[in-house]
Amino acid sequence: MSDAIAEVPLEISKKIAGGDAMSDPMNILAPEHRRLRIGDAWRDAASGATFSVEDPATGKTIAEVADADVVDGLAALDAASKAMAQWAATPPRKRSELLTATYRALTERSEEVARLITLEMGKPLAEARAEVVYGAEFFRWFAEEAVRVEGRYSTAPAGGYRILTVPKPVGPCVFVTPWNFPLAMGARKIAPALAAGCTTITKPAAQTPLTMLFLARIMEEVGVPPGVVNVVTTKRAGEVVSALLADRRTRKLSFTGSTEVGRVLLRQAADNVLRTSMELGGNAALIVCADADLDVALDGAMVAKMRNVGESCIAANRIYVEEPVREEFTTRFAARMGALSVGHGLDDGVDVGALIDEASVAKIDELVADAVDRGARVLVGGERPDGPGHFYPPTVLVDVPEDARILETEIFGPVAPIIPFTSDDEVMAKANDTEHGLVGYVFTRDLQRALRFTEGLETGMLGINRGLISDPSAPFGGVKQSGIGREGSHEGILEYLDLTYAAIDLP
Numbered sequence: 001m002s003d004a005i006a007e008v009p010l011e012i013s014k015k016i017a018g019g020d021a022m023s024d025p026m027n028i029l030a031p032e033h034r035r036l037r038i039g040d041a042w043r044d045a046a047s048g049a050t051f052s053v054e055d056p057a058t059g060k061t062i063a064e065v066a067d068a069d070v071v072d073g074l075a076a077l078d079a080a081s082k083a084m085a086q087w088a089a090t091p092p093r094k095r096s097e098l099l100t101a102t103y104r105a106l107t108e109r110s111e112e113v114a115r116l117i118t119l120e121m122g123k124p125l126a127e128a129r130a131e132v133v134y135g136a137e138f139f140r141w142f143a144e145e146a147v148r149v150e151g152r153y154s155t156a157p158a159g160g161y162r163i164l165t166v167p168k169p170v171g172p173c174v175f176v177t178p179w180n181f182p183l184a185m186g187a188r189k190i191a192p193a194l195a196a197g198c199t200t201i202t203k204p205a206a207q208t209p210l211t212m213l214f215l216a217r218i219m220e221e222v223g224v225p226p227g228v229v230n231v232v233t234t235k236r237a238g239e240v241v242s243a244l245l246a247d248r249r250t251r252k253l254s255f256t257g258s259t260e261v262g263r264v265l266l267r268q269a270a271d272n273v274l275r276t277s278m279e280l281g282g283n284a285a286l287i288v289c290a291d292a293d294l295d296v297a298l299d300g301a302m303v304a305k306m307r308n309v310g311e312s313c314i315a316a317n318r319i320y321v322e323e324p325v326r327e328e329f330t331t332r333f334a335a336r337m338g339a340l341s342v343g344h345g346l347d348d349g350v351d352v353g354a355l356i357d358e359a360s361v362a363k364i365d366e367l368v369a370d371a372v373d374r375g376a377r378v379l380v381g382g383e384r385p386d387g388p389g390h391f392y393p394p395t396v397l398v399d400v401p402e403d404a405r406i407l408e409t410e411i412f413g414p415v416a417p418i419i420p421f422t423s424d425d426e427v428m429a430k431a432n433d434t435e436h437g438l439v440g441y442v443f444t445r446d447l448q449r450a451l452r453f454t455e456g457l458e459t460g461m462l463g464i465n466r467g468l469i470s471d472p473s474a475p476f477g478g479v480k481q482s483g484i485g486r487e488g489s490h491e492g493i494l495e496y497l498d499l500t501y502a503a504i505d506l507p
């Protein structure tokens, strides 16, 4: 490692948002809507239990919400099952209009929604605003898809009869979503399901249930019929979701979260042979070739690493840089990381908000310590600040040995290990040496090289000279243990449609 790559001092300006009542993001979700949305009602848990939601930037409780148990979960399934036939029979144009109305309502209230997301999840407000745009776009996109569901009619090759395919909604769907995109991860499922004519039960992450409750409130206000969108908040994910998956009325599970929990749910879904969509963990390699436009590569690496405070399944987990540009890229990247300001996401000028919880900070701290113990050097960051709140500074590691745990673990935070490479075969083998296969990033001006990486990298998605790939009109999803199925695009609605094939005699 050349000494030219110097350590960069990091200024942490950890500020805590003031308590201006007028700007309290909780104002948009009235206490009566901090409850379960089941059928046409907002109700308390049958047991009367509640749990607390915290602001991760302060550790303070911001709300109490209903803590559902199995009885409540099954009541939501009753409502979803009861509403199913009528919703499936609702004209696609009408379903489409309700999705468009949801898109408009979210867009009109985007600032309030963004502030709620930041409050419960910690990301900076600018990122929360971007999430609202992204999440709302799924409703617009699937409003357009709802009226384009088509079957086929053809002559059997041997003649004598006709082949007709009729798409039909799968049936009541169970959705389990993570905390990192409290709006978008639910929107990615609810919008296509409704477009296809399915009813839904969403169990949001216990750490970020408020945004999903607010979405349910918006969908009630725009006129989505009772029972079509049910939301069950709970601290007892295991028992509630198991009961839902064990009930034969459930016909589909869509899960976004860790590969570990995904495996558990796939096993449970097997008993009822459920349709499943799995959006699981990642371990993305970001590859900077020597012929890349370094300005583009730096911008791309910053977005791919730091979007959502690094708490993204498509975050760049390992940054591979070809030897001739290693020094320049590393120096410039470390300077950009060191210039980011850390603080409460609701404060102006903050680039890096709080992480979700103490366990997350502790895990990241351990991964950095393990890498350093094995010989890595910290160029920027690397030391967690004192509380309150769950913060970790933007961190750049170099000289990271191959056996460091950070290279095989999903970091889910603002830490970037940089690893040099000297040949495409070498970096391809390293990039593919993981159970995950969600996304990769390649920066090169050489078209043939880009195509070789596109063919050789074992990922469901690839960013070429781009660090941002999420788009409601594109099929998001992974291969290997990163997932099954796609969200967004035309493929997204197919996840919610079954086919009936009819052979029609016509001599």
Ligand code: NAP
Pocket (backbone or CB within 6 Å): 176, 177, 178, 179, 180, 185, 203, 204, 205, 206, 207, 234, 235, 236, 237, 238, 239, 241, 242, 256, 257, 258, 259, 261, 262, 264, 265, 278, 279, 280, 281, 282, 312, 313, 314, 410, 438, 478, 482, 483
């Ligand atoms: P997680 O721990 O797997 O939790 C995800 C959801 O599953 C939460 O709602 C959680 O509820 C629930 N859950 C946990 N254990 C369960 C069980 N035994 N039965 C039923 N449900 C259960 O993941 P996370 O920490 O929230 O999210 C981070 C992970 O999500 C990362 O691995 C990330 O890569 C992945 N992710 C993937 C994508 C993608 O599109 N591929 C997108 C975003 C995130 P509780 O909140 O109550 O624990």
